[in-house]
Amino acid sequence: MSELYEGDTDRAHLFRYVLLAFDLVTILFVIVTSFFVHPLWVEITDLVFGVLILTDFTARVYVTEHKLRYLSRPSTLADIAAMVSFLAPLAGEGLGFLRILRTLRLLHTYQLMNRLRQDVKFFRKHEEVIVAAINLLVFIFVTTGLIYALEHGHNPMIRNYADALYFTVTTLTTTGFGDITLPGTSGRMVSIAVMFFGVTLFLRLAQVLFRPTKVRYECQSCGLMLHDADATHCKHCGAVVHIQTEGLL
Incomplete structure (x- = not known):
């Protein structure tokens, strides 16, 4: 076992x-x-x-x-x-x-992440983006579940999981249409928590998702694979690296 x-x-x-x-x-x-x-x-x-x-x-x-x-x-x-x-x-x-x-x-x-690195070339190449996407989805999913559990049954605007998901996404993206709200003191406290903690985390994960902080480039000297997007030297051994950027094609 x-x-x-x-x-x-x-x-x-x-x-x-x-x-x-x-x-x-x-x-x-x-x-x-x-x-x-x-x-x-x-x-x-x-x-x-x-x-x-x-x-x-x-x-x-x-x-x-x-x-x-x-x-x-x-x-x-x-x-x-x-x-x-x-x-x-x-x-x-x-x-x-x-x-x-x-x-x-x-x-x-x-163990699963390590196995994906071994089995899936696409995962190895885009690991940071995939992990950020997973973290983002998990965060949205858990936040939606919390809102659904707290509001379903006594808030007529939260009838199912889709309604809770809609409220979560509009809050995290600061769209805030206002057609679904969480009434009462407890509802307002939940809304404040989602806005205070959620928006910052959401923006951070979205930034990593669309503009990764690290790029994959194998250093010819030491073999280090992950470097800053604007790096000119390897942080591990100091060797010069030639990473393709938007200004170097």
Whole structure:
């Protein structure tokens, strides 16, 4: 079991890709089921997902050497929240948004990122942009889930996940059409938090996404691959580098 979670074999990498696919399915399930009243099959699916997540969580705790350190990680706490929300379907959508926090662990797994570097040339070439895009999507996704969980059921303007996503995007981009608002003191506090913390982070990630701070260029002397876009010398060995820029074609 330890080999599957921490090994470097093809079987271990395939196993972790399967886990990633499973997590993407759970995320899609959360979004789709926010658009309609939950029938019995949705609650049953919740329980099935919960059991699978519990099995995965138990296996991870079993194979890790430093269990207390592992249990105190934010990603582990997100797993616990996801597991509880899936295993308590009768609690309704009040806990449903916690499932979204699972993305915080999945998309930052070192072994998976390392495997993508080995397997996918496109990922190696555009790693910084891809990671920024992933971070941006995760941030928007989690913020939307939080707003949906806090407002759905008592705010008539937040009827489903799409409404919460629309409010999140218009707030982060400072568009602010005003057709969807979060009323009350708690709603205003949430809006302030999204504007105060979210806009800055959103702009930073968007900047990295559209204008990366690093470019890939292999130094002929030491082999360093990542350099500043305007670098003329390698920071590692000092050798002259010839990086193509907008002014050097």
